[in-house]
């Protein structure tokens with residue numbers, strides 16, 4: 001529950017971050033669900049879309065961040081502060097969506113089959129997680145954190161943070177659910193001199209930001225910036241291509 005989130009910084013890349021959500025929802029078939037749950041609703045921008053798609057459903061939204069819950073409530077979402085690790089579906093839950101959240105929840109591999117087993121017949125659980133923990137945007141952070149001056153600042157997350165598509169399929173299928181699992185690498189075209197640093201500053205670097213004081217964080221990002229510029233070189237027109245792999249799964253209870 002400790003990571004601090006900045007809703008405004010997160011929303012700076014909203015257009016890019018909306019696409020995987022829409023691709024995920026494109027595989028959810030529910031027509032008139034009774035209850036739709038947004039686990040880790042963030043600032044509520046996507047939760048609003050759930051309400052637009054299913055206007056007759058009860059919308060349930062939780063997030064562990066007080067800042068994100070406040071931002072969602074400001075959008076008219078009846079969001080509550082809670083940890084998804086403590087959540088279980090109410091009996092009328094027909095759709096569960098968790099978009100870009102479970103990589104923050106170490107025990108999510110155990111939670112998934114438990115949730116599916118507790119859902120009613122016909123319910124759908126849809127998840128999306130980043131599958132880029134082996135990409136330079138993460139390996140460069142880990143390499144820097146392993147250097148003596150930063151060692152011990154935080155325990156960086158490794159590639160085991162998320163499961164493979166095959167593992168998600170197996171976890172969800174254990175309960176007899178029908179599963180639809182896929183992955184996509186998006187090629188985001190970013191602008192700005194430190195575009196990738198700006199992107200990860202609002203997400204992957206949050207734990208580093210929390211662990212360091214202002215001047216130490218400024219020193220850390222000053223060292224990280226040239227590494228990221230080398231890994232993701234800017235093009236002549238100033239734009240930067242940022243490949244971003246994401247993993248998707250939809251489970252439908254028979």
Ligand SMILES: C[S@@+](CC[C@H](N)C(=O)[O-])C[C@H]1O[C@@H](n2cnc3c(N)ncnc32)[C@H](O)[C@@H]1O
Pocket residue numbers: 001005021039040041042043045046062063064065068082083084085098099100101104105203
């Ligand atoms: C990258 S944002 C995604 C927000 C939203 N789902 C979206 O697609 O825009 C990740 C969100 O997960 C929330 N989160 C992380 N760990 C959580 C946990 N254990 N329980 C509830 N929410 C959590 C964070 O507070 C943050 O709002």
